[in-house]
Amino acid sequence: MTVKDLIQALELKVFSGEQGLENEIQGGYTSDLLSDVMGHCNQNDVWVTLQTHRNIMAIASLRDLAAIVIVKDLEPEPEAINKSNQENIPILGTALGAFEISGKIYELLKKKV
Amino acid sequence: MTFTYEIEGGNFSRAGTASSDIKKALKQLDLDYTIIKRVVVSLYEAEVNIVAHARRGTLTADIDPDRIVMVLDDQGPGIPDIDAAMTAGFSTASSRVREMGFGAGMGLPNIKKNADSLNIQSTVGVGTRLEIVVNF
Ligand SMILES: Nc1ncnc2c1ncn2[C@@H]1O[C@H](COP(=O)(O)OP(=O)(O)O)[C@@H](O)[C@H]1O
Ligand SMILES: [Mg+2]
Numbered sequence: 001m002t003v004k005d006l007i008q009a010l011e012l013k014v015f016s017g018e019q020g021l022e023n024e025i026q027g028g029y030t031s032d033l034l035s036d037v038m039g040h041c042n043q044n045d046v047w048v049t050l051q052t053h054r055n056i057m058a059i060a061s062l063r064d065l066a067a068i069v070i071v072k073d074l075e076p077e078p079e080a081i082n083k084s085n086q087e088n089i090p091i092l093g094t095a096l097g098a099f100e101i102s103g104k105i106y107e108l109l110k111k112k113v
Numbered sequence: 114m115t116f117t118y119e120i121e122g123g124n125f126s127r128a129g130t131a132s133s134d135i136k137k138a139l140k141q142l143d144l145d146y147t148i149i150k151r152v153v154v155s156l157y158e159a160e161v162n163i164v165a166h167a168r169r170g171t172l173t174a175d176i177d178p179d180r181i182v183m184v185l186d187d188q189g190p191g192i193p194d195i196d197a198a199m200t201a202g203f204s205t206a207s208s209r210v211r212e213m214g215f216g217a218g219m220g221l222p223n224i225k226k227n228a229d230s231l232n233i234q235s236t237v238g239v240g241t242r243l244e245i246v247v248n249f
Contacts, residue, residue: 034161035219038154039226043146051214058129062136062153079126 001025001112003067003090006046010094010104012069016081017090023066028109030102034059041065048102054079061087069105071098114138114176120160122168122189125213131172132157135183138176144249151227152247156183158220159243163187165210167240180229183245191237199225199233 004021007014014021026044031037032051041047043064049056050071057080060068067090070076076084076091084091094101116138118131132153139149156174163170167189175182192198199221206216225231228245235241 032214033217033219034214035158035217035223038157039219039223043150049214053213054126055128055213055215058133058157062129062132062157063150 001108003046003092006067006105006108007092009108010101013093015070015076015084015091015093017067017084017088019085020067020088020090023088023090025066025109028102028105030098032098038063046105048098048105050074050098052076052080054083056080057083057087057089057091060084060089065089067092069094069101071096071101116172116174116176118172118174120163120170120172120185120187122164122166122170122187125164125215128161128164129157131160131174135174135176135181139181142176142249148247148249152181152183155224155227155231155245155247158223159183159185159245161215162220162241163189165206165215166190170240178249180246180248183243183247185243185245186240187242188240191239191241192233192235193237195233195235 003023025046028046029041030048044066046067048069052074069092073095136153167187170187173184201222202218204216204218210216229248230246232244
């Protein structure tokens, strides 16, 4: 499943990183603790979080994530948006909370794999 | 190849710059992805610790044909009890740092888990020195 497929299926908002919409998603990780994500995510995961500062992009880029989904209608900070555009890792948004959106992503990924 | 970086305490917007450059250099070397991942995780955590806990520091990374040796030397408060600091969940991070999602007390355990060797020396009131080795 590509990031674009995910956006279409779950009506996600695209904040940035449009060049990365064809990134392939292979799994997902949900956490707001950066060290937890750093240590336990997998390459090509989509990351669900409420963090919005630029360090989320450092993690996403260092760990080669497919995209980030920011929950609860929160908005990424401008520095995160810039980095997302540079690295071609999309930052997406949803009104839902982490529990609900993670459940939906999980269902979609389970079907595709 | 040797890389040297200055790391500024408190400056979270630059945290991860050194890790990102080292990752780029390693990608030229045709290494296993897992090796690159282990370097990146341990170096990022060590970098963030200087930003979060110390005043300033330097990173020296030596990339050899068979391994990378990363030495992070900082001037800062030091670590009074290294065994306690190594315990998962132990953190003295400020509330500001915690709100950003840092300060979960998982940094040093992450380094330990991903490095082939980790050596910590610290003097309270002076600073901390980490030597992290990942074999290729
Ligand atoms: N470079 C450092 N200088 C001073 N104290 C440090 C340093 N690195 C780690 N520490 C201490 O060790 C604790 C645990 O570190 P770590 O496992 O990375 O967790 P965290 O950084 O999330 O608190 C820190 O909270 C801090 O008290
Ligand atoms: Mg830490």
